[in-house]
Amino acid sequence: AQSVTQLGSHVSVSEGALVLLRCNYSSSVPPYLFWYVQYPNQGLQLLLKYTSAATLVKGINGFEAEFKKSETSFHLTKPSAHMSDAAEYFCAVILNQGGKLIFGQGTELSVKP
Amino acid sequence: DTAVSQTPKYLVTQMGNDKSIKCEQNLGHDTMYWYKQDSKKFLKIMFSYNNKELIINETVPNRFSPKSPDKAHLNLHINSLELGDSAVYFCASSQGGQGLQPQHFGDGTRLSIL
Numbered sequence: 366a367q368s369v370t371q372l373g374s375h376v377s378v379s380e381g382a383l384v385l386l387r388c389n390y391s392s393s394v395p396p397y398l399f400w401y402v403q404y405p406n407q408g409l410q411l412l413l414k415y416t417s418a419a420t421l422v423k424g425i426n427g428f429e430a431e432f433k434k435s436e437t438s439f440h441l442t443k444p445s446a447h448m449s450d451a452a453e454y455f456c457a458v459i460l461n462q463g464g465k466l467i468f469g470q471g472t473e474l475s476v477k478p
Numbered sequence: 479d480t481a482v483s484q485t486p487k488y489l490v491t492q493m494g495n496d497k498s499i500k501c502e503q504n505l506g507h508d509t510m511y512w513y514k515q516d517s518k519k520f521l522k523i524m525f526s527y528n529n530k531e532l533i534i535n536e537t538v539p540n541r542f543s544p545k546s547p548d549k550a551h552l553n554l555h556i557n558s559l560e561l562g563d564s565a566v567y568f569c570a571s572s573q574g575g576q577g578l579q580p581q582h583f584g585d586g587t588r589l590s591i592l
Contacts, residue, residue, distance in 0.1 A: 408583030465526070470518075470519075470520060471520070
């Protein structure tokens with residue numbers, strides 16, 4: 366079965382610091398992986414996706430993620446945090462059955478001035 | 479120009495009532511979804527429809543019944559509401575039922591059962 370695990374339910378960084386949100390997946394076949402962001406009282410918005418092309422994926426708002434098969438990881442990074450990055454971030458994997466997205470538990474990112 | 483719109487945004491009702499949540503997308507997508515987000519922000523898919531045909535039906539109580547009158551609409555009707563139904567319900571849409579294209583989400587309907 367495919368699933369994702371996000372390490373750390375809450376991450377706090379200072380403005381301008383590196384953002385690193387961790388996601389590990391388990392999959393018996395090459396996965397399709399996604400990062401979504403949820404701002405307060407809003408729906409989810411796609412940040413980036415990995416679909417077996419380049420292992421380093423660039424997304425919106427300066428975020429990127431690297432697919433590492435050997436580590437079964439798809440961590441999300443951003444070199445310099447902005448106050449506006451404060452939100453809930455979800456890693457997700459697709460099941461090869463009718464597009465079923467399986468979400469991780471979410472990581473809340475706080476950005477301190 | 480809202481891409482995926484849900485109504486109502488907030489829904490407060492009493493246990494035992496029947497309620498509906500409506501969802502419409504103007505993106506021309508052929509697949510629509512319903513998700514439930516609980517108080518711990520855990521997201522789980524409930525249903526998906528592709529071209530008005532049910533393709534994903536998770537282990538959801540049969541009090542929940544989705545209805546898709548056309549490709550642009552997917553409504554969710556809930557009978558005999560229970561306290562545990564309190565959650566945020568998200569509608570989403572995508573092009574293609576395989577899930578390779580990104581899903582676009584509405585802003586959610588916050589359901590509170592008294």
